[in-house]
Amino acid sequence: MDSNGTSFLDKVLNLVKEDRSESVPLIRFKHPKELEAILDLDVTKGVSDKELEQCVRQVLQYSVKTHKATFRNQLFCGTDPYGLAGAWITEACNTSQYTFEVGPVFTLIELKLLNHILKLFGIPHGDGIFSPGGSISILYGLVAARYKKFPEIKAKGMRNLPEMVIFTSEDSHYSIKKAAHWLGFGTDSIRIIPTNAAGQILVHKLDEAIQVEKDLGRCPVFVNGMAGTTVLGAIDDLDAVADVCKKHGVWMHVDACWGGSLMLSPKYKTKLKGIERANSISWNPHKMAGAPLQCSVFLVRDKGLLHEANSAAAQYLFQEDKFYDVSYDTGDKSVQCGRKIDAFKLWMMWKARGDLGLSLLADQTMATAQFCLEAVAKRPGFKLVVNELQCPNVCFWYIPSFMRGQDMDGQWWEIMHKITPKIKELLTLSSQLMVSYSPVRQYKNFFRFAFTFHPTVDEDQVLRMLQSIEDCGETVTLDMVS
């Protein structure tokens, strides 16, 4: 390799470009053991640049093309090209987001962008931080809520505090369970509030549950409202949730990791009305908006709280005797020390497109989802789980011909529960489509299409994807799922 590796980088980038051509399949599925046998992953001995190039070729060959419209497997798909440019620059600059001196521009960019986002979410005087994902953001939320209520937690820990209780909806993300364990609340401290059929929290049940805990002498400390549940894309009635939180004096967090991108659209942000009353919010631009992973924002209404709760004042890093204004050293707000620059890629996307450009992408995403919802509704053999669009999630079953016209009893649904994964398998193996499936509450395994800002999916593509499901679905037999 030449001294700064430029020519090797050029070669690798050419491979990446080739990998993006239309003709490359979505996935060349191999089972784990098969793939292990194909790839030479051992690193004990070094290889030449030429051999390494060959390795990269193989890595790309068997990697999933998440940039294709037929990748509907997760809550991300495609990448904003400006975001990708930003990510590459970030990697090349290789610095850390803790002090102004080692990331002067990136520090200002994070501050500026956070202020823009805070305004967008209706808490202009708040504070924020980029975190390594939504699960870490909910940790930030719980830590902030707990510290606000019991600042002695920082020194004294959980042992001498009252018993705290956390409230979240049945359809909310599992990360709150992991957070409750890690932070020492324990998962038993979570009260799961039921939802309606569409996945929205039953606010009167929330109200009752908080009252019950208060009556029992426990301390309700955190309500987790949802703006876009993972599977159904449900958005809670956030204004009503805020009323309940206000009534009981409980911290309101909104998990807008998925649905927060709708705030970019003046047309659809009304769906999240009430979010501006939250104490804290998490939003993952790396989901719907197409920022490269990881790009996750945690926002908090109370300006000094992040610093107060999380600071440890390390003398070797956050020296008070520096020659510049150290209020720009924001790293002590974080639970991390070294922190990846996650703001810059989002800034690039935003700078290139502006508020208007991003809002058009959001609107287009919702329009595509609406088209898909209607197409599914009227297509024989397809059955929607929820009839109305909240976030751009369209959830449905495909009922093969041999299953139609029967009683939809328990036994019938057990078969459907197996048919959905079987269809997914066939779609994957034939590289036609990667699609997520899941059960939710009483609903047996169904498909979820979650639409994102990239790539633009036109109506023909939507119909072709449904056709793929139908084609594979019709090859499923009862034997296959017995």
Place this chain on the structure above:
Amino acid sequence: MDSNGTSFLDKVLNLVKEDRSESVPLIRFKHPKELEAILDLDVTKGVSDKELEQCVRQVLQYSVKTHKATFRNQLFCGTDPYGLAGAWITEACNTSQYTFEVGPVFTLIELKLLNHILKLFGIPHGDGIFSPGGSISILYGLVAARYKKFPEIKAKGMRNLPEMVIFTSEDSHYSIKKAAHWLGFGTDSIRIIPTNAAGQILVHKLDEAIQVEKDLGRCPVFVNGMAGTTVLGAIDDLDAVADVCKKHGVWMHVDACWGGSLMLSPKYKTKLKGIERANSISWNPHKMAGAPLQCSVFLVRDKGLLHEANSAAAQYLFQEDKFYDVSYDTGDKSVQCGRKIDAFKLWMMWKARGDLGLSLLADQTMATAQFCLEAVAKRPGFKLVVNELQCPNVCFWYIPSFMRGQDMDGQWWEIMHKITPKIKELLTLSSQLMVSYSPVRQYKNFFRFAFTFHPTVDEDQVLRMLQSIEDCGETVTLDMVS
């Protein structure tokens, strides 16, 4: 922008290449307010590709060149070019490290690499995970230790558990304080064990402290041994620490975030003898070894523990009815849901260089540090803080001529405490050198050179950096620091 953004990416990459030329200064320092006035960071309105290119130019212009040898400001410097290629491919592939289906190759690479690393660290039957930094890794360590001792923590939380105590050295990293707060132990649960002058934990004091807590009926749960303290680079006597942990039945963690890279060298790994007896280890290849940030490994001896402690079995992601071997879906070991692919860049570095190539880089780094140590020792006006090399940290004061030949009393040291930051300021403003400084215990502000695998720093460069310090140091006057 063209449909897949290729031409814009090409332009941006050319700017990145230009930015790496020798003639580009280390830093063009501007104070925060000055820089804010120069940059147009507002994102409200979108800009053309041409204008965005101009923005990128500015971003690069005012960003610190962390790839230059004169960047001695942190525990990272330079980037392995293969690592950078890996990082760029990762960004382009944009997927998440949770299920085999969306990252088949990356899943196998993470497994293979972790196994290789586990062998290297002497715990071949253990388990591991890539985390977003050393601070998150210590959270993993504490969570694992606590869960192993009290599995009921997961459901029941901290309230009904015995009072737990954590032990760490005076010179250890501040992240353990943040972790103790977050996880609900509270910082009061930390016992700070004194060190010797070189920064190594006093093992008999550790032994005594554990015994005291036991006698008081408290539960010692975690000992944090250091393999490379942040400032002095001290490596604890890990074998002796392991003996104490064994004697008392306490979990032994080794924070090898900095020093762990010495394990790559057969010559220097003996410095970490005893690490193979640890219950858990954290190592950041993004520090000394030059992997692009973030690249952080957490290792644990007990194979099933990560999964057992952290799993939440989300039905929408870790379905048990998938058509492939779901034991390859490793995401439920993590506290994160979406998780950035941090293994691939390290794999690229390792595949290109092999064990031997990496060991040579480690040896060269230590040789450079040794040369620097000796140069500082014999150079007039320079004074070492610690005379022996542990990790490749060289810590020293520069004593300007006007301060020499005086009593080194309290007042004299107070002036030295101000001189060091002043010299740093002058070095930064003149773009000659960015160097870290810090006080540690009784030692007043001193400089730290921490050497890394990249870029190779030759003896002339070391001498020139010392010369820069001397030159700037000689322009400091008593007035400037009064």
